[in-house]
Amino acid sequence: RLTISGGEPFDQPEAFLELLKRVRPYFEDILVYSGYKMEFLKERFPEHLSFIDALVDGEFIEGLESNFLYKGSDNQRLFVLNENLKEFYIEWARKKKDKLLQLVEKDNIIYIIGIPYQEDIKKFQHEIQSLYELRV
Template identity: 55%
Template sequence: MDELLVSIIHYPVYTLGPGKRVGIWLQGCSIRCKGCMSVHTWEFDKSKAIKIEEVADILKSFGCKRLTISGGEPFDQNEALKVLLNSIREFFDDILVYTGYTYEYLLSKDKDLLKLIDAMVDSPFIKGLESELIWKGSENQRFFLFNESLSKDYLPWIKKRKEKILQIVEQKDKIIMIGIPYQKDIEVLVNEEL
């Protein structure tokens, strides 16, 4: 496994984790939650394949020690993800992963992979189960901190309420929204496009 399907890489990211971060969204998702704001990341598009070594070099090139991995579904590429994480683990002090799988499922599938990350938001997005918290799209989603040394950064962050602040960035030929909006707000944006 020497390639990873990547939707986008962006720096800086301010809306998915505490502090200024590098963000990578992997391409491909088998979960496909109803109401997902990232449907463009669902297909396992082979044209988005990048050598893992190249991905690692790009992520480290920003000089930022904090990383957020989202998707798509990162754990749908678990072998490639493990190779990537092993190659960048010493560089990054804080690796946060968003997943639609539950912690319990991932623990039974590949607990060694979880040892390579510092924090995780788990569980599928559920439309209609609104959350007021900045870090989750639906109330069922949970936060796990595996690296207790990051408590001073994460504990205040997981208590923050949504402030309707998102990042809007232009990348190549597309406009990208980074962050987790209120469900009702994303519905308005989607309906405006139709």
Template identity: 40%
Template sequence: MLLKLANLNINNFVSQTLIEGPGKRFAVWFQGCSIGCRNCSNQEMLSFEKRMFLPVSLLIEKIKESKEKFGILGLTILGGEPFLQPDGLLELVEETKKLGLNIIIFSGFLYENLEKQFFEILAHIDLLIDGPFISSKLDKNRRLIGSTNQRIIKISDCFENEDYFEKPVWEVDIHINNSIATVNGDGSILDDADGKNIFNIEKNK
């Protein structure tokens, strides 16, 4: 049996979320992006500094635990830019598929370009949100889709009759651990009229 030794530099992951795609899901955010979309909502994930450098095998164990404990149905991969770490990404999607889970990836690259170079990865995923975020084309009609140029590409028939992303819904998950709050989803609903974040958490003394 081939021993796989890929590692990934990630920013964060959550073991269960209801707002990064249809059904209860495991979500992982990759660290590092070179596309340079203006007004990117994940500024902290753009640099290529090491944040959480993990072997894929450890992430797979976490995903497996989440399936057993929470009954997750799929994995959503975001960033940063996932396809800039292709070796680790390929191993992650291959091993996740073996667990019987569906896979969604958000990428700033176009499907036509990814298809030429990363067809092996695409062969293992079910849905791709592609294209760079263009702030002048802000999308207010689709859930989790940043701008109107970005496409929802259903690679397999897993989501053939699913309109989750086509709905105009804005929501967030807030995970609190030891007074540290992690927010995922559309964080703009927590901003005031000037775009300043108005959410905070205080620990009772």
């Protein structure tokens, strides 16, 4: 499985299409997050969509929290483009966030793996900043 998220991959359509073509043979499931609505993508990028199995559309809106695992904000929608994966994605789309995150530190940079609640990420950033200020 491969997940491609933003920035916005469709803002570089030629390079993004080339990437999709190159990785398609290696992945049975390609999920893409796009800040654009599906209706716009269908009109402008039908070839791209032929290489994508599932797509989450809609821009991330801070303050519009979602409890669902796959959504950054509640306005986003999930589209399953590969019928063979529909059952998997229907089950996955029902899952709620469990607040489990993995923190990885490398070269003095902390990476968060997982999808935190918006409010939690603000608290986390504040705590990290406080720890950093203590070290300086």
